[in-house]
Amino acid sequence: MDIRPIRTEPDYEAALDEIASLMGDDPLLGTPEGDRLDVLTTLVQAYEAQHHPVPPPDPIEAIKFRMEQQGLTVADMKPYIGPPHRVYEVLARKRSLSLAMIRRLHRGLGIPAESLIGP
Incomplete structure (x- = not known):
């Protein structure tokens, strides 16, 4: 499993594409694909929290x-x-x-x- 930190917008876009692909396959938890999806999702959430914060609602x-x-x-x-x-x-x-x-x-x-x- 070759997973790298998400540091740039192209890294972020690539991670989103891979997440979409993995979700289409609906991998089971505990499988290599399921673990990859879990890790990528965590990385994307961390990147979004830092670079794309959602302001509180009015x-x-x-x-x-x-x-x-x-x-x-x-x-x-x-x-x-x-x-x-x-x-x-x-x-x-x-x-x-x-x-x-x-x-x-x-x-x-x-x-x-x-x-x-x-x-």
Whole structure:
């Protein structure tokens, strides 16, 4: 098994191509191909974390996404944000989320607190 560190974008692209090829064969864990896939995936994840970090989601977009996922309306947000006018203000970015709102959204809707806090 000749595996090298991923240091450049061409190395990264080659590793992705090889991962796609290996996944097409659906190798079993513990086989040479399965081990190769496991190691390449780990290397790609490390490279992506360093060179292609995914920024945290925007807090308002995270709320809108959860509302869409769960089919929630502005009225449904009352226990988490407050009266409808306040929900509209928050969603329109005219009012910031308070710490109490963040806690209620996290506990009640399962939105990660780090997503609600924002950068």
